[in-house]
Amino acid sequence: MSDPYTLHTLDNGLRIVIETMPGVNSAAAGFLARTGARDETRELAGVSHFLEHMCFKGTSKRDWHEISVAFDDLGSMYNAFTSADRTFYFGWVPQNQISAQIEILADMMRPAIPEEEFAMEKKVILEEIAMSKDSLEHVAFEFVLEKVFEGHALRWPVLGYDDTVGNLTRDQLHAYFESRYAPDNMILIVAGNVDPAQIIGQAEQLCGSWKPSGELRKRVTPSINKGSASQVVSRFNQQVIAMNFPAPGGSDPMHDSAEAATAILGGSNSRFYWNIVQTGLSPHAGAYRLDFDDCGLTILSAQTDADDDGLNKLVDAMRKEAHAICTEKVRDEEVQRVKNKRRTTLAVEGESPYHRLVQIMDDVDYRGAPRTVAQRLESVEAVSADSIAEFYEKYPIDTDGFFISVGPREWPAGSN
Amino acid sequence: MEKTIHKTLPCGIEFGCVELPDRHAVAIEFRIFSGTAHEPDDKLGVARLLQETIDLGTENFEGRALSDAFDEIGASHSGWVGREAAGYSCFVLPEFVERAIELHAEYLRRPTFPEDKVSVAIDLTRQEWSALHDDAQSLADKIIGAQAYGKYLGRHALGTPESLEKLDRKSILDHWTNTYGAGRMQVVASGAIDADRLADLLEKHFGGYGSPSESGRDIFEVEFDARRIHHDKEAEQQQIAIAFRGTSLDRDDYPAQRVMLGVLSGGMSSRLFTEVREKQGLVYWVSAWGEYPRGSGMIFLGASTKPDRCHETYDTLLREVDRVGKDLTDEELKRAATGMVAKREMQGDMTRSRCGELADDLFHFRRPRDRREKIERIKRVTVKDIQNYLDAHPRDALSVVTLGPRRMEGTEVADGTKTEGVTA
Structure with a gap:
């Protein structure tokens, strides 16, 4: 099969990545701004996410309502998200609307940031922060980041804090935009039944005048803290336990082994599922990976409304499984089962331009180049019991990590 | 093929x-x-x-x-x-x-x-x-x-x-x-x-798995409770949920209801998103959706907001539902229909979506339905159809739940025994 990719860079540094998918009836496009919550100061915590909202709130060409109408007139499935590493804006449309979709997205990448809309959107984001505080999972996750990355910008919540969002000014947000949304810090990605030459020509016309900054983003790799901490939040019923350990980042060659290792320990049909959930210790227990540009976390987490005795048993069981997988090589059949599932998932994901768009974004941002479904599959097939053993040797999870407890009780006693 | x-x-x-x-x-x-x-x-x-x-x-x-x-x-x-x-x-x-x-x-x-x-x-x-x-x-x-x-x-x-x-x-x-x-x-x-x-x-x-005779397909009646009840709960936000009766999937006026929901809560240009979030900043999340047990239909409105803005949010939600029948434009209607048609076409690229669509057809209609015909029914909806639908299904009985720290005026307080674990 011929290479489905067309790669191009405009003179101003804007990279363009296109995957042609001849068999589908739709297409998806997205702009990746390579900036996120970790690129903020404490004073500006939440500014990346605020800017993401403001890109929908007006440009020199359209007001906020005209932007929404333009998307909806295409029948687009569209949105945006912000993470610690990046901000991504996307739309998925019928094939014949992809040119119009790219035009709207490109327009949004040069937002006007009207003062009155800035004030209105601040209210919306403060509601979003309030909503997140009513979610135990969200509260626990933010506490994990705050403690594990204390001393580093990765500890900011993506939404920011009430005070930083409340105090943020339009000028501060605009200055952040100027410094981060330069074309040499952005990538246009398109997937679907499209004509690459037409897209490159359109991108040149729409984005060619954007001024590059010449500044590469500067990131400092965090040290990942060890220790323990608890947070008492009396209005919840369940206690969340999270054990956190260093892991490779999204660009690390060990990434696929880390994924498989975590799936064997704490995915569906995993050791955690059978030895923790199915023994009644916790309704939700699993192992997860958190990828960043240059580092990652393995998080072993579970929740329960049990008493101290139940919590102790739960933690002992989690530690026992963590120790076992670090000291005894996983069985070949366990590895093969994970690979088989991944093969099916990749077949599913390969069907839709939207899913391909998100995968390409991940590959391009973390690895510098896209991978076809077949290439992704090759990486998965290369995982073995030996490569998983190497992973756990380098990134053990039976040592001191950072132990977090969040919920209605001060547990372990005296840990608050 | x-x-x-x-x-x-x-x-x-x-x-x-x-x-x-x-x-x-x-x-x-x-x-x-x-x-x-x-x-x-x-x-x-x-x-x-x-x-x-x-x-x-x-x-x-x-x-x-x-x-x-x-x-x-x-x-x-x-x-x-x-x-x-x-x-x-x-x-x-x-x-x-x-x-x-x-x-x-x-x-x-x-x-x-x-x-x-x-x-x-x-x-x-x-x-x-x-x-x-x-x-x-x-x-x-x-x-x-x-x-x-x-x-x-x-x-x-x-x-x-x-x-x-x-x-x-x-x-x-x-x-x-x-x-x-x-x-x-x-x-x-x-x-x-x-x-x-x-x-x-x-x-x-x-073969031989239980009786081959068709059974278990009786339709259950909706027992709608038109009350406004507040459930007390310590939280940052107040949850608002409103329900009223709509039409079922197999009725002729279903496409009009579907498009009306698109006008209310389709994309970001829809009325609830525009009026509740974009113009007033009352919420981050607001939505309207339909649920369809066989033989019936239920419309839901939902939002969450800080307790002191609960009344304003509630009033805006209901105002917007009422307003659809009065000043709906052809452009809005066309936009809502375009969104539905496009989503159906795009999801057609996904094998799993096609399976779910056929499963729903058999569940509700006992037969596969032509995809083009489903799309055409949406495209044919007019402003008059939506007005007729709203006339036929007046929102004169609402079931309302608020959940949060502040009781909204006009609501009863839930009996603690019925809230099943919510602090009263």
Whole structure:
């Protein structure tokens, strides 16, 4: 099969990545701004996410309502998200609307940031922060980041804090935009039944005048803290336990082994599922990976409304499984089962331009180049019991990590 | 070339299949008329417990070995329980379809419901109940569902703390015996599969599975409770849930309702997003959606906001619903319809979506429906159709739930015994 990719860079540094998918009836496009919550100061915590909202709130060409109408007139499935590493804006449309979709997205990448809309959107984001505080999972996750990355910008919540969002000014947000949304810090990605030459020509016309900054983003790799901490939040019923350990980042060659290792320990049909959930210790227990540009976390987490005795048993069981997988090589059949599932998932994901768009974004941002479904599959097939053993040797999870407890009780006693 | 098949197999299974030869995978869904509405009155929660435990042990497999067998073929499979049915869906590569059917037959036909697994499942469900109260939005959904649908359709899959006390292995086994069988099943597939071959496989593996006579398809009546009730809960935000009766999927005015919901809550230019969020900044989340038990329809409005802005949000939600009948424009209508049509077309690229679409057709209409015709019905809706729909379904009876720290004027305070764990 011929290479489905067309790669191009405009003179101003804007990279363009296109995957042609001849068999589908739709297409998806997205702009990746390579900036996120970790690129903020404490004073500006939440500014990346605020800017993401403001890109929908007006440009020199359209007001906020005209932007929404333009998307909806295409029948687009569209949105945006912000993470610690990046901000991504996307739309998925019928094939014949992809040119119009790219035009709207490109327009949004040069937002006007009207003062009155800035004030209105601040209210919306403060509601979003309030909503997140009513979610135990969200509260626990933010506490994990705050403690594990204390001393580093990765500890900011993506939404920011009430005070930083409340105090943020339009000028501060605009200055952040100027410094981060330069074309040499952005990538246009398109997937679907499209004509690459037409897209490159359109991108040149729409984005060619954007001024590059010449500044590469500067990131400092965090040290990942060890220790323990608890947070008492009396209005919840369940206690969340999270054990956190260093892991490779999204660009690390060990990434696929880390994924498989975590799936064997704490995915569906995993050791955690059978030895923790199915023994009644916790309704939700699993192992997860958190990828960043240059580092990652393995998080072993579970929740329960049990008493101290139940919590102790739960933690002992989690530690026992963590120790076992670090000291005894996983069985070949366990590895093969994970690979088989991944093969099916990749077949599913390969069907839709939207899913391909998100995968390409991940590959391009973390690895510098896209991978076809077949290439992704090759990486998965290369995982073995030996490569998983190497992973756990380098990134053990039976040592001191950072132990977090969040919920209605001060547990372990005296840990608050 | 795409081809759709629909027939009833000798074993009693109602079978539907969309052959999509150019795809690389197959989606299969087993839908059984055994939802929460079918539960005995004193065994609430048993439908979900059945679904949770049915694959934890069979005559030929221990639970873990069965899961391993699914993983060996890379099958992505899952289960769910709704108001009127339970579903078991699977996504698999074409070469493993036969093995996937064998494994589904193994747990659906020959479950043993091991005593120890049932006991754990009951305890986990009790913990799920506790976890539900840590999620304000899901809790509000549960409460408005019970209030809007009433005794049968309003049941929650988790049952109640009291009903869980009465459940055991025998109640699950009885429920499986009474409500699972080929005559209560619809099996639908899509993707790179030969429909005749799949039909033969189903007949081979499900022949003799209970009575082949069609059963369990009675329609449950909605018992709508038009009250406004506040449930007190410590939280940052107040949850608002509003329900009123709409039309059912099989009625001629359904497309008008569907487009009206698109006008209210389709994309970001829709009325609720525009009026509640963009113009007033009252919320981050606001939505309107429809639910369709067979033979009925229910419209829901939902939002969450800080307690001191609850009244304003509530008033705006209702104002916007009323306003649709008065000043809807052709442009808005066309935009809402365009969104629906485009989404249907784009999701057509996904094998799993095609399977779900056909499963819904059989569930609600007992036949596959032409995709073009469905799209045309949406495109044909006019402003006048929506006005007629609104005239025929006046919002003169509302079921309202607020959940949070502040009681809204005009609401009753929930009886603590009915809030089941919410602090009153």
